[in-house]
Amino acid sequence: MTGRDPGRRYLMGTSPRTHRLDVTATGAEGSWIELADGRRLLDFHGQHMCIGVGHRHPKLTAALHRAVDRLDYVADFFPHQDKDRAARLLVEETMDESAWVGGVRFVSSGSEATELAMIVAKLYKNRPLIVTRDLAYHGWTAGAAAVTGITALRNGLTLEDGSSRPVPTSHPPYPSAPAPICSSCPLGQTYPSCKDSTGTLACVNATERVIRSAGVDRVAAFITEIWHGAGAFLVPDEYVGQIRELTRRLGVLWIDDEAISGVGRTGRWWAFQHYDVHPDIMTAAKGLSSSAVPVGACLVSTEIADFFGRGWWGHSSTFAGHPLALAAVVATLEIMIEEDLVSRAADLGGVVESRLKDIVARHGCAAGYSGRGLVWGVELIRDPATGQRWVEADRWRNPGLDPTTGFQPTGLVLGECLRRDVLLFSYAPNTVTIAPPLRITAEEMEIGLDALDAALDRLDERNAA
Amino acid sequence: MTGRDPGRRYLMGTSPRTHRLDVTATGAEGSWIELADGRRLLDFHGQHMCIGVGHRHPKLTAALHRAVDRLDYVADFFPHQDKDRAARLLVEETMDESAWVGGVRFVSSGSEATELAMIVAKLYKNRPLIVTRDLAYHGWTAGAAAVTGITALRNGLTLEDGSSRPVPTSHPPYPSAPAPICSSCPLGQTYPSCKDSTGTLACVNATERVIRSAGVDRVAAFITEIWHGAGAFLVPDEYVGQIRELTRRLGVLWIDDEAISGVGRTGRWWAFQHYDVHPDIMTAAKGLSSSAVPVGACLVSTEIADFFGRGWWGHSSTFAGHPLALAAVVATLEIMIEEDLVSRAADLGGVVESRLKDIVARHGCAAGYSGRGLVWGVELIRDPATGQRWVEADRWRNPGLDPTTGFQPTGLVLGECLRRDVLLFSYAPNTVTIAPPLRITAEEMEIGLDALDAALDRLDERNAA
Amino acid sequence: MTGRDPGRRYLMGTSPRTHRLDVTATGAEGSWIELADGRRLLDFHGQHMCIGVGHRHPKLTAALHRAVDRLDYVADFFPHQDKDRAARLLVEETMDESAWVGGVRFVSSGSEATELAMIVAKLYKNRPLIVTRDLAYHGWTAGAAAVTGITALRNGLTLEDGSSRPVPTSHPPYPSAPAPICSSCPLGQTYPSCKDSTGTLACVNATERVIRSAGVDRVAAFITEIWHGAGAFLVPDEYVGQIRELTRRLGVLWIDDEAISGVGRTGRWWAFQHYDVHPDIMTAAKGLSSSAVPVGACLVSTEIADFFGRGWWGHSSTFAGHPLALAAVVATLEIMIEEDLVSRAADLGGVVESRLKDIVARHGCAAGYSGRGLVWGVELIRDPATGQRWVEADRWRNPGLDPTTGFQPTGLVLGECLRRDVLLFSYAPNTVTIAPPLRITAEEMEIGLDALDAALDRLDERNAA
Amino acid sequence: MTGRDPGRRYLMGTSPRTHRLDVTATGAEGSWIELADGRRLLDFHGQHMCIGVGHRHPKLTAALHRAVDRLDYVADFFPHQDKDRAARLLVEETMDESAWVGGVRFVSSGSEATELAMIVAKLYKNRPLIVTRDLAYHGWTAGAAAVTGITALRNGLTLEDGSSRPVPTSHPPYPSAPAPICSSCPLGQTYPSCKDSTGTLACVNATERVIRSAGVDRVAAFITEIWHGAGAFLVPDEYVGQIRELTRRLGVLWIDDEAISGVGRTGRWWAFQHYDVHPDIMTAAKGLSSSAVPVGACLVSTEIADFFGRGWWGHSSTFAGHPLALAAVVATLEIMIEEDLVSRAADLGGVVESRLKDIVARHGCAAGYSGRGLVWGVELIRDPATGQRWVEADRWRNPGLDPTTGFQPTGLVLGECLRRDVLLFSYAPNTVTIAPPLRITAEEMEIGLDALDAALDRLDERNAA
Numbered sequence A, B, C, D: 001m002t003g004r005d006p007g008r009r010y011l012m013g014t015s016p017r018t019h020r021l022d023v024t025a026t027g028a029e030g031s032w033i034e035l036a037d038g039r040r041l042l043d044f045h046g047q048h049m050c051i052g053v054g055h056r057h058p059k060l061t062a063a064l065h066r067a068v069d070r071l072d073y074v075a076d077f078f079p080h081q082d083k084d085r086a087a088r089l090l091v092e093e094t095m096d097e098s099a100w101v102g103g104v105r106f107v108s109s110g111s112e113a114t115e116l117a118m119i120v121a122k123l124y125k126n127r128p129l130i131v132t133r134d135l136a137y138h139g140w141t142a143g144a145a146a147v148t149g150i151t152a153l154r155n156g157l158t159l160e161d162g163s164s165r166p167v168p169t170s171h172p173p174y175p176s177a178p179a180p181i182c183s184s185c186p187l188g189q190t191y192p193s194c195k196d197s198t199g200t201l202a203c204v205n206a207t208e209r210v211i212r213s214a215g216v217d218r219v220a221a222f223i224t225e226i227w228h229g230a231g232a233f234l235v236p237d238e239y240v241g242q243i244r245e246l247t248r249r250l251g252v253l254w255i256d257d258e259a260i261s262g263v264g265r266t267g268r269w270w271a272f273q274h275y276d277v278h279p280d281i282m283t284a285a286k287g288l289s290s291s292a293v294p295v296g297a298c299l300v301s302t303e304i305a306d307f308f309g310r311g312w313w314g315h316s317s318t319f320a321g322h323p324l325a326l327a328a329v330v331a332t333l334e335i336m337i338e339e340d341l342v343s344r345a346a347d348l349g350g351v352v353e354s355r356l357k358d359i360v361a362r363h364g365c366a367a368g369y370s371g372r373g374l375v376w377g378v379e380l381i382r383d384p385a386t387g388q389r390w391v392e393a394d395r396w397r398n399p400g401l402d403p404t405t406g407f408q409p410t411g412l413v414l415g416e417c418l419r420r421d422v423l424l425f426s427y428a429p430n431t432v433t434i435a436p437p438l439r440i441t442a443e444e445m446e447i448g449l450d451a452l453d454a455a456l457d458r459l460d461e462r463n464a465a
């Protein structure tokens, strides 16, 4: 059966019923998704940046078949082979020479990984607060949402009359530092002149201020992304090292959320490895299993692992360490290693960058690009002369409509790409994000970038009109 | 490979490193789990009550193979066949004649299902509080933990020196009503004389009091389990109907957590169906996919679905509606229907009950039993004459040691069963729980109950000594 | 000037502008309040139970004159004579032989005293939660309101359309135990048959359950009143001793709020002294200065005082230890001692009780009375035969209207008393409260009780009609 | 009696017992405080900036005598003359031509005024959050402390071993914007070059960011001081107007805390009046009664007053509108008007400023000054050449010791002043604050400034040594 099942009307989505997509995905292979009507789409955004080794990589598929024939499910207290092996691969094969990781725990999503990291940090430091950043995204469950700075992604509802209803939570948001986004610096600064006399970035100084204001003795950890997925931007170069120095100096843990930027996406196993430091706690998800099975992970330093290893922990998660999920993790990591996909991502990243440079140069509507390895964002602009954006509020509000005209620039771009069978996404109102499978071929890459190029032509034409 | 991988030392578990199990699960089939040393264990507790249609049911296995060969992963905005079908099966095939469900949303665990239910309730009612019960368990993420009444399962750490360190949360627990547990009524009452002149149970009246005290205009929902999994008890018969009446009268939603008690476990599709009422929001997990793939679900009434169907919801979950997970759900539900496993659970429940009746009668150390269908708890007691328990604090604290002697009665019972290759669990200090796969054969059932019988002999002997 | 100042229209009250009282208080003396129109009202309720030694007791007045001529205000770090003396009087003269108090701190209201007690308890135990009771009142500021069980007094607004709007607080209510109110036991029990085999009251067992459910390692203190002022009831006799035993056993502090019941009101200096135990932290207000100057106090045990006495405390309150307030406290305490008003309150209490006994016996509309010393509540009832109340929800909701007829029984009683120039109050919908100045004469007492007697006649007549 | 009462040992202070002041204040008059040993101190700091019309102004003293002889206390529902009159004076005499105030409510402290303002804002907007600033101080009760940005003043304890213990609160701090302090801009900017192209200050832009990040639909109000009392600095000129524009544009209320800066202190009745705008809610305390009686007030706009005037408000405060407190308010306001003390403060401010200019110029250890009217702060510096501060962390931590040497520069300055019988205070580690009574004579002013001048000589000498 390929068609639409009447059960679809029962599915509770996140857009109004009248706006739901009416296609059906029936298959996927490599960089392509197949639809019920026979169409094939180039998955140029990798399904929320998830598809690491490509759709249905034969070795991953084979591993899943083997796993299905072996052990369906045992509770987390049972050791099993893939759980052991996944832990070893992560700790021993992906951390370069560094031996900072002492413990790994697997859960079932990125949000759960964030929740776990927060619990671990709070227990280890015996302090109640986590400090986060504006424009951050760490998930949707209560804890993860409380460190999520993107207001539009905190589970609120926009009602028919246009009014918004935030979740009437009994939990105030955690303290939040300014987002380290140079293309529209919230501190009104310009990189690199934002550095103070000691070379410290203004946003890092601001983070120190926020931690001190919350009270150092109440703050368990500071949480970051490096490529901000939902915010669609990369932190400035000095940021990560300076955050490491800051958190160490203040005696606060550093949680690095690598749900998106991990597992080779940025051209290193983990994004933090570009910066010659390591976090105290790290999370992974999405690419960890190429999303073949829901899974997330939380990795902790040896100090933290030792601390927990001596206690009884009143914590239980049914699907933690699920055999099928771990089979997918093991297969994904082994493929990454065998095919050296991390280096490949770095190399392809160079190709993308030079192509984006050219594309941006040729389009008035493209203000710039940002990214690393195989995750990139392109910023759209209304008026190249004045730098005026389409949606002024930018990353603060959904869904990216120019309020005066109702025109949605990202909508035009995504639509034009889709007409060319290229699937792209946009998180922030003025930005489109590219994050193809790491095994995308050079040819497929060109198809995707050509589509983007053509789509930007259309936006330029509209502007000129 | 069957042995222990050195990666195991990196796995972060919940018991001290020195206490970790040193076996390896290598396979599972039907009601049995296979270990690396060749041993086979009867899975008499179904891995946290998860294994619905049995380990690796051939049809479920086949469905997973098919799914692996089809569509690995697409984001939630893509419809696909199994998602549609799973929604239809749940709404149209499992709800008897009732058409109360208007929306279904799939996430990746029971905790996520709880989180989603809480968010939905708060947004729909535009109120910040959820009221829960003592001895409840609804998961470990920040929101779910805040409605979890079992203190020992709120992610706290028991340190080497015996002291406990709760998660230094910035979120007070939600208001909590007394647990509806008749075997040790927290209100000091005896069922059924606890009913007031209108027939209302004391625990239901107490729940009204707690909701009113929290402020009806602040309470979005009351959340229940029916079989309290981690508490290991069944609510009294009148409870569910009276809770429905109460919540309706006060204008508060009722969330029914069927993570454990759903999908046939109690001899009906859903435990609430024994009581001729339906909730406003229901969650499912565990048995929903026979735990073959991590998945949870949240079902909502037509009113709620309509409300959400008209708005934009700032909510996103990567693995929501994951194709592989949904394939497992569809296969599980279809097997349940084809093999009529719901009725089978009801029938087998009768067998278990009469056998438990006899076992309890013959053992001084067994105080009673409680349950329905294929989920049962047996209460252990130190002194049948006085009714004195082993662990006085009972469900409030973890490891179930008699504090004076260090003796752990459930430890003895589980150990004796394990010596007989029967795997049982205990959540509450004085209780062991039985929840085998729904397809367990009559013969296997006898093996399990015989082991329990023999184990209780040992406990009686120890008491006599 | 005696009349109404046009400035009155700017005063922000708590009832709708259309319902504000349009009289002017111009003076007060002894047990009487004088109005601008020459009328004199017997202050039979003592202005929220505040007027200890009587309005404008000559010695108190003289002490205030002296204080005004001496030292207007110095900050709290300055010692001054009345602050020293007040501390000594409280610790050495009002605590019988017991030397439990090690520290006293003065603030400016009952709410501030509660806030201080909560902060002290949390810091001393290093734990975040305070457990309270339903139907409690401890003040209106954010912390005090969070332990206030009376929903109608948590600063919410009842809008014109009858709907209620709770303060959209970001703080869930603290865990709350059932109210220890025997006249309508929330546990459906009847005193004294509510005691378990060890003699423990059901409400005390329920309190243990609530503390355990919140997690003993998270609970800093349990807070009580003894005479519940806003709830208008006295705790059962065994309650206080059992709460002391319970909190000690669990290692949790006990905070006793004596804002109302302190300074002789119940016939002992402090209400806890009837029970042969003492709290860890005690608050006082209202009667402490006979309300001549705003003041509250927090008294702590020697252990707690020693702990704080060794540290630097980042706490500052401008008016803490205000010279004028402390002059009023010293004068009030000295008058209490010189005139032996504590014993007088005890003696007069006997008179009131026997008179109330008779009044209740003679009125079908009077269901009973409760109290001690000079604070009493009389419960009104709609139907003596069936025990049916006027306002079913009783203490849960505010204005005390019978919802079907709009009739307000307490309104009738208070109004009839007022016609007789006797001022009475009602907090709970079916209850009127008596709490005259402690120096009220026997004659004045008769006037007040006669008025009540006559008012109840009117209510009986109305019922008969 | 003039000496030390043994009761002093029971007083619970905020510094360790071994560090308590061992003097006794026995009287006060005009600008002077008298001690038991006969010494007279010039109250050059006005007791936490409280002493408006001077200590024991004869008219205020007379008014208190009259009040004591009239009406001791009636509950808030009773109108009385001084309450009416105080409301009228505030609304009609202190607000220039503007008629923005529609309601006034009196409570008993600055903290209570903050709490009330927060409750009013939350109810009116029906939103749960208040946004505040770092280095703010708004009081110590739970709500007020949650908007207090000065970590050292959030009621935490510094233990003997030097470690700090924050109040284990269950309430995360409210979202906090950077402090608008130009002398050490937290954003690393320099006024006025911190303005963006539209002239908006960087700290105002940062405030917009914090409000947006918290979610505009969750924020009820933004709270400010204008002279930050505990932070000891004045906001930059454009700040107030831009905050007004910002809050109006976002649809958020603006609460102006005038506990310190109100009642003429800055040379206008209220500090906001320097800026040609008005807040939605304003608080007052301290100077409102010259601190002769504990009192605070909350003033609200006509829109808010109308909204509340139509509802029943479940709010009660015993000492709200206390007759003696209101007598002090009326007398203070009348004296202010009669003696034109507001203009006098403005004029004297000019004198102070020119003298401070000179003093700072002549002292290497003085980095600068800031203030308006009769409230000023002087910043101390370790090294004028490099601008190096004494205490690097500055306003973040108590008690201002240079951590390496243990030297406390403010301690030296205050001590030297005290040797000269001039009482000064310091809140922030590197700053001393001047805030004498508004009626201080020119001569007394010189005495105070001379003392400061001489004290700074000593600090310069020490630096030179």
Ligand SMILES: Cc1ncc(COP(=O)(O)O)c(C=O)c1O
Binding pocket: A048, A109, A110, A111, A112, A114, A137, A138, A139, A140, A225, A229, A230, A257, A258, A259, A260, A285, A286, B316, B317, B318, B319
């Ligand atoms: C950085 C980051 N963290 C956490 C999450 C949450 O992951 P999930 O959607 O699996 O719950 C996401 C999801 O997009 C993410 O991008």
Ligand SMILES: Cc1ncc(COP(=O)(O)O)c(C=O)c1O
Binding pocket: A316, A317, A318, A319, B048, B109, B110, B111, B112, B114, B137, B138, B139, B140, B225, B229, B230, B257, B258, B259, B260, B285, B286
């Ligand atoms: C009733 C109930 N709800 C929720 C959960 C949480 O599910 P999970 O462990 O999948 O997060 C459980 C898990 O045991 C449960 O028993």
Ligand SMILES: Cc1ncc(COP(=O)(O)O)c(C=O)c1O
Binding pocket: C048, C109, C110, C111, C112, C114, C137, C138, C139, C140, C225, C229, C230, C257, C258, C259, C260, C285, C286, D316, D317, D318, D319
């Ligand atoms: C028992 C109790 N505690 C605290 C308070 C609060 O006191 P205040 O109104 O002075 O803030 C009251 C006031 O009625 C009270 O009755």
Ligand SMILES: Cc1ncc(COP(=O)(O)O)c(C=O)c1O
Binding pocket: C316, C317, C318, C319, D048, D109, D110, D111, D112, D114, D137, D138, D139, D140, D225, D229, D230, D257, D258, D259, D260, D285, D286
């Ligand atoms: C600006 C400000 N607000 C509020 C307060 C709190 O006032 P109180 O100490 O009277 O509670 C203060 C006290 O110093 C203050 O300076």
